[in-house]
Amino acid sequence: MAKRGADRGALMRSAWAVLAVWAIYCAVRLGIHPLIGWQPVGPDDWTRLLQVRALLDGQSWWDGTQYRMNPPDGFSMHWSRLVDLPLALFITLFGERWGMALVPLFWLLPALFALRSIMLRLGFSNAAMGFGLVILPLFPLLPGNFAPMRIDHHAPQAVFALATAALMLSPRRWGALGAGAMAAIWLTISIEGLPLVAMVAALYGLQYIAEERRLLPWFLLSLTICAALLAFSTRSNLELFGAYCDILRPGHIASFGVAAVVAGMVPFLPFQQHAAGRTGALVLIPLAALPFAFSFLGDCASNPMAGLDPVLASWWHGYITEGLPFWKQPVSVAAMLIWTLIPLVGGFWLAARGGAFADGAGMGWVMLFVLALSAWGYSLFIMRAAVIAQLLIIPFAAVTLALLLPQARAIPSLLPRLGATLGCIFLATPVFVSALTKPLDPLFPTPTMARGAAAPIATGECEFAELDALAPGLLLVTMDSAPEILGQTRHSVVAASYHRNQEAMVATIKAFTGEIEDARSIIANYDVDYVVACLSAGDLGLYRTASDDNFANALASGEVPNWLTPVAGFESGVLRVYRVD
Structure with missing residues (x-):
């Protein structure tokens, strides 16, 4: 023994x-x-996949540039x-x-x-x-x-x-x-x-x-x-x-x-x-x-x-x-x-x-x-x-x-033994504290919960792979959605959430949070082909809170200016696409 x-x-x-x-x-x-x-989990996972795809396609080991973000020059990751x-x-x-x-x-x-x-x-x-x-x-x-x-x-x-x-x-x-x-x-x-x-x-x-x-x-x-x-x-x-x-x-x-x-x-x-x-x-x-x-x-x-x-x-x-x-x-x-x-x-x-x-x-x-x-x-x-x-x-x-567990398991009475056992596990991990306090999150909102704080527009996932049916072009889209679009389509984007591309990131934010004419100027400056709005995206909801009459709210309501033309197949639903005239 x-x-x-x-x-x-x-x-x-x-x-x-x-x-x-x-x-x-x-x-x-x-x-x-x-x-x-079987898809990458979040924007960073999509971007990591883009980096590896570029490496396997022959991009230099020393070149970490994302050329499809803010093309043609891109920016170094x-x-x-x-x-x-x-x-x-x-x-x-x-x-x-x-x-x-x-x-x-x-x-x-x-x-x-x-x-x-x-x-x-x-x-x-x-x-x-x-x-x-x-x-x-x-x-x-x-x-x-x-x-x-x-x-x-x-x-x-x-x-x-x-x-x-x-x-x-x-x-x-x-x-x-x-x-x-x-x-x-x-x-x-x-x-x-x-x-x-x-x-x-x-x-x-x-x-x-x-x-x-x-x-x-x-x-x-x-x-x-x-x-x-x-x-x-x-x-x-x-x-x-x-x-x-x-x-x-x-x-x-x-x-x-x-x-x-x-x-x-x-x-x-x-x-x-x-x-x-x-x-x-x-x-x-x-x-x-x-x-x-x-x-x-x-x-x-x-x-x-x-x-x-x-x-x-x-x-x-x-x-x-x-x-x-x-x-x-x-x-x-x-x-x-x-x-x-x-x-x-x-x-x-x-x-x-x-x-x-x-x-x-x-x-x-x-x-x-x-x-x-x-x-x-x-x-x-x-x-x-x-x-x-x-x-x-x-x-x-x-x-x-x-x-502690052997001491807890040695308690003769069932209920005290069970309580002590659960108490040991409770002390050893933060997972139960996190789960028990989860219902308190909506009662004490934080700035990070402001994403999507505007009235809900739509629910459900945006199927970005459908965008690949369109002729390849440059997209203005909120930054959290950009890496997945790059991963699933042949399009390019103005910006994604990577700080070395600051000028294009600032332009994207100003386009969505600013007035419609400001957005038009930015879109013309970057020679954008399509404007894409995922109505369930948290960052689009956040940008809507900047002002009632900004570009993000115009896209959310469908009341877009006449220099944007709805693309067939994307006029309604959670994913909206507009061609820039």
């Missing part, structure tokens, strides 16, 4: 357990996905080609539909292996290991980001963040080198990870203060070299040395290099035998690197969105839910973000109380806790950071369940 239990325990901690959990998850997701559909690679490979091997279905599930596999590595490093029990591998669906933001057809960059960047955390816990030099490489990929995909990567460096510094482990220089050295290689192998020189603030720039990389050099010198400075001396020496790193960063990066050092047009700030950026702080979120989303702290703090306290910090594991627990806490705090200001935070908090939730 003991041998059988030991065998089960060994299996639970093995790579086979990860593969089994992943295979079951894939089978379930692929089994239910036909009920959802800020996205990294690194995310295109697995998608391009899977589409080549399995076709477009299966490529989009399998790639998000592929990203889940390294995430589960990173979780396994974290739990092994921290000495998890077999029960906690099991919970850590299976509770991912109980974190609201995670299942959707690892679902078929969800091909944007949020899952990959979260996976590399988790891999950075896993390697950070290694006591060896190769772990620090690996963490630096993973952090470099993370930043290449999204510069938004910079505050958390800085926290990883600070935690290596904490490790040096407490335990004299000299891993920080190796982390920074690897970060510098890998960031340079990735930046120069995925971006053109024009982009790297241009005015863009939204990517990893040479100024960032040079600052990493300065920090690495100073960190390498720190152990050889005086008074390093004392913790106070080590602390003082580490202060030299930011003192050297930060002035260098601000000198070379300017406004880009503090604000990747520096230079955003006020019109976009008012009518676009302020309505992107994933980029807003918790106090601008619906109640259910805010509750989810805040409650995520409970399993983090609870799991850390229970682990400490249960003796998990013994045998030298305490520093690892502290480092993971501080990084997860930082990600949680970051998510309160930028909601999409909660994807990383929820992944990092899974180990703490697993400890909570492993330690």
